[in-house]
Amino acid sequence: MLLLRPFSPRSGRRPHVGLSINRWALLALPAIGYLLVFFLVPLIVVSLRSVTEFPRPTTDSLSNYARFFAAEANLRVLANTFWVAAISTIACLAIGYPYAYLMNIVRPRIAGLLLIAVLVPFWSSLLVRTYAWQVILRDTGIVNSFLLDTGVIDEPIPLIRTTLGVILGMSQILLPFMVLPIYTVMRRIDPEYTKAAANLGAPPLSAFLRVFLPLSLPGVLAGALLVFVLALGFYITPALLGGPKDTMISQFIANAVQRGNLDWGIGSAMAVVLMGLTLAILFVASRFVRPQDVFGSLDEGS
Amino acid sequence: MGPALRLSMVGAAAAIFVAACGGGASTAPSEEPSLAPSGEPSAAADICTSPPTADGKTLTFASYGGAYQEAQRKGWLEPYAALTGITFQESEDSSNATIKSQVETGAVEWDVVDVGNDFGLDANAALLEPLDYTKIHKDEILDGFAGTYRVADITYGVVLAYNTDKTAGAVPAGWADYFDTAKIPGKRGVYDYSAGGIFEIALMADGVAPADFRPGGPAYPLDLDRATAKLDTIKSDLVFWGSGAESQDLIGKGEVTMSLMWNGRAYSAKHIDNKPVEIQWNQQIVTADYFVVPKGTPNKDLAMDFIAWATCAQNNAAPSNYIPYGPTNKNAQPAADKVPDLSVSNAATAAYFDDAWIVDNATMLEDAYQAWKTR
Numbered sequence: 001m002l003l004l005r006p007f008s009p010r011s012g013r014r015p016h017v018g019l020s021i022n023r024w025a026l027l028a029l030p031a032i033g034y035l036l037v038f039f040l041v042p043l044i045v046v047s048l049r050s051v052t053e054f055p056r057p058t059t060d061s062l063s064n065y066a067r068f069f070a071a072e073a074n075l076r077v078l079a080n081t082f083w084v085a086a087i088s089t090i091a092c093l094a095i096g097y098p099y100a101y102l103m104n105i106v107r108p109r110i111a112g113l114l115l116i117a118v119l120v121p122f123w124s125s126l127l128v129r130t131y132a133w134q135v136i137l138r139d140t141g142i143v144n145s146f147l148l149d150t151g152v153i154d155e156p157i158p159l160i161r162t163t164l165g166v167i168l169g170m171s172q173i174l175l176p177f178m179v180l181p182i183y184t185v186m187r188r189i190d191p192e193y194t195k196a197a198a199n200l201g202a203p204p205l206s207a208f209l210r211v212f213l214p215l216s217l218p219g220v221l222a223g224a225l226l227v228f229v230l231a232l233g234f235y236i237t238p239a240l241l242g243g244p245k246d247t248m249i250s251q252f253i254a255n256a257v258q259r260g261n262l263d264w265g266i267g268s269a270m271a272v273v274l275m276g277l278t279l280a281i282l283f284v285a286s287r288f289v290r291p292q293d294v295f296g297s298l299d300e301g302s
Numbered sequence: 303m304g305p306a307l308r309l310s311m312v313g314a315a316a317a318i319f320v321a322a323c324g325g326g327a328s329t330a331p332s333e334e335p336s337l338a339p340s341g342e343p344s345a346a347a348d349i350c351t352s353p354p355t356a357d358g359k360t361l362t363f364a365s366y367g368g369a370y371q372e373a374q375r376k377g378w379l380e381p382y383a384a385l386t387g388i389t390f391q392e393s394e395d396s397s398n399a400t401i402k403s404q405v406e407t408g409a410v411e412w413d414v415v416d417v418g419n420d421f422g423l424d425a426n427a428a429l430l431e432p433l434d435y436t437k438i439h440k441d442e443i444l445d446g447f448a449g450t451y452r453v454a455d456i457t458y459g460v461v462l463a464y465n466t467d468k469t470a471g472a473v474p475a476g477w478a479d480y481f482d483t484a485k486i487p488g489k490r491g492v493y494d495y496s497a498g499g500i501f502e503i504a505l506m507a508d509g510v511a512p513a514d515f516r517p518g519g520p521a522y523p524l525d526l527d528r529a530t531a532k533l534d535t536i537k538s539d540l541v542f543w544g545s546g547a548e549s550q551d552l553i554g555k556g557e558v559t560m561s562l563m564w565n566g567r568a569y570s571a572k573h574i575d576n577k578p579v580e581i582q583w584n585q586q587i588v589t590a591d592y593f594v595v596p597k598g599t600p601n602k603d604l605a606m607d608f609i610a611w612a613t614c615a616q617n618n619a620a621p622s623n624y625i626p627y628g629p630t631n632k633n634a635q636p637a638a639d640k641v642p643d644l645s646v647s648n649a650a651t652a653a654y655f656d657d658a659w660i661v662d663n664a665t666m667l668e669d670a671y672q673a674w675k676t677r
Contacts, residue, residue, distance in 0.1 A: 260664030
């Protein structure tokens with residue numbers, strides 16, 4: 001019970017001087033412990049494996065990395081991974097920004113319904129949703145069957161096993177990660193600003209572009225970062241909806257781990273390369289994005 | 303929330319209990335005839351009919367789940383449990399990677415594992431126990447299908463299956479027709495794995511004789527440049543599948559006109575899904591799944607007993623009653639009505655993988671495959 005004694009952050013100071021740790025922070029200990037054991041330790045193991053495990057004995061501890069960068073297919077797939085992640089991010093932004101804007105201007109009840117609509121897909125598994133896309137996009141699927149039956153087309157149009165298919169599948173799954181940060185930031189924008197702009201003679205479009213849009217940009221950056229980083233690790237969706245040229249690096253990692261001579265060394269090296277690039281992006285982005293815009297609450301008092 | 307949660311937990315616990323006690327509980331140990339002599343020389347001779355009793359013992363069996371493991375369960379696990387009093391625990395997600403992680407971490411949970419043809423050779427020696435051929439009748443196993451660390455438990459075919467609605471009456475005669483999209487138009491399904499037969503079928507389509515594909519045969523080492531050049535001719539028509547279920551779905555729906563697939567999946571598309579799917583046995587690749595024993599299992603001897611029993615002539619064909627996968631014991635007799643659907647019954651013009659070469663060159667093969675595929 002001692003741990004749970006309320007402590008008011010507003011007072012700014014605890015009643016008696018001592019450790020300046022907020023006791024509430026102790027509640028995070030289980031989470032920190034969990035991350036240490038189940039995230040940090042495996043991460044270290046994987047990193048070590050990439051410089052210690054080789055299919056054939058070697059003295060070059062970086063030989064897995066050398067092999068990775070020597071194979072053109074790896075570089076091609078790595079580049080494609082970033083390309084697909086970028087397109088998915090743009091697609092999510094194109095759909096997500098107007099959606100969040102709509103949520104922001106309608107009555108709270110409607111906004112709640114819109115929120116549920118964007119979250120409901122979260123409650124079914126990624127695999128199920130990807131299979132649903134297969135049913136829609138395949139040559140014998142819903143779209144092509146309809147177009148063939150109505151005589152619009154003579155041959156099925158390629159939807160599945162294309163980059164378009166991958167982008168559709170991925171952006172549907174990633175959309176909530178774009179909508180929520182943008183909506184969070186939009187909610188914090190004082191509606192009086194746009195009204196003031198209008199009072200001063202700005203037409204609606206101009207008021208939006210010069211006042212509202214710049215104020216909402218932190219949410220856009222946060223959402224884009226979240227979506228982009230998550231997209232880099234996608235595995236099932238490109239495997240089921242993409243063609244051979246849409247292969248992403250996670251598929252290569254899975255292949256290395258599960259197949260052939262179980263080459264976990266190079267699989268680990270691939271994972272470390274992807275992680276390193278992701279961290280580099282996060283590092284650069286952290287100069288432009290505030291964490292509270294990514295994970296922030298709807299608390300307008302702050 | 304409370305009662306519902308508790309109820310589901312009770313259900314789960316009951317399911318685990320039933321699974322853990324299945325089979326073993328139905329045998330009354332006291333009625334077990336104790337005629338198994340303990341003399342070592344005759345033990346091997348008797349193992350097929352009266353394997354050593356193992357009351358109270360548990361053996362963990364890992365295979366690939368679904369109808370396949372169901373057939374192994376009915377054909378082997380249940381009868382063996384009834385004979386010996388042993389209890390089987392099952393895992394339905396066999397994977398080479400899991401064997402590696404269990405052995406490397408010293409936490410070996412699987413005793414007998416059903417693996418594919420790309421595993422269990424000398425390259426994997428660090429992960430596996432050598433099999434006990436004083437118990438297993440090696441001379442009765444099909445030539446080349448019993449190795450130091452693995453023995454084949456079932457055989458199947460990598461076959462050309464076709465959807466008769468899509469071929470409009472045409473019958474593809476072999477892999478050359480699979481590559482001839484002018485003759486029979488439509489997409490072609492193929493296993494998305496370098497060791498799954500894709501290079502072999504390209505070479506057969508290009509004129510290499512099926513008989514050249516065998517362990518140590520002239521088709522190995524594979525001519526990958528020739529194979530990828532042939533594959534390039536139909537690359538845009540290829541649909542890559544990653545699981546047996548996916549291949550069955552693609553051919554059944556007519557999403558592909560033909561597919562390289564496992565004969566059991568083609569059979570299921572026709573007889574379970576009732577789709578217009580037929581098999582061309584010509585130029586099939588006969589291959590197998592294998593039993594292996596992960597290194598360091600505490601139940602090694604029990605595992606060897608079971609493997610020896612399941613590969614005996616009397617017992618080896620039992621799963622064929624439930625799925626069209628054939629025996630590996632030359633003397634095993636599948637039920638007469640099952641014979642026509644088995645790979646080994648249609649093997650006159652078959653090819654065989656050189657698994658040793660494939661496994662020794664796995665990295666090179668996979669790199670070449672991915673380079674071609676993503677190009």
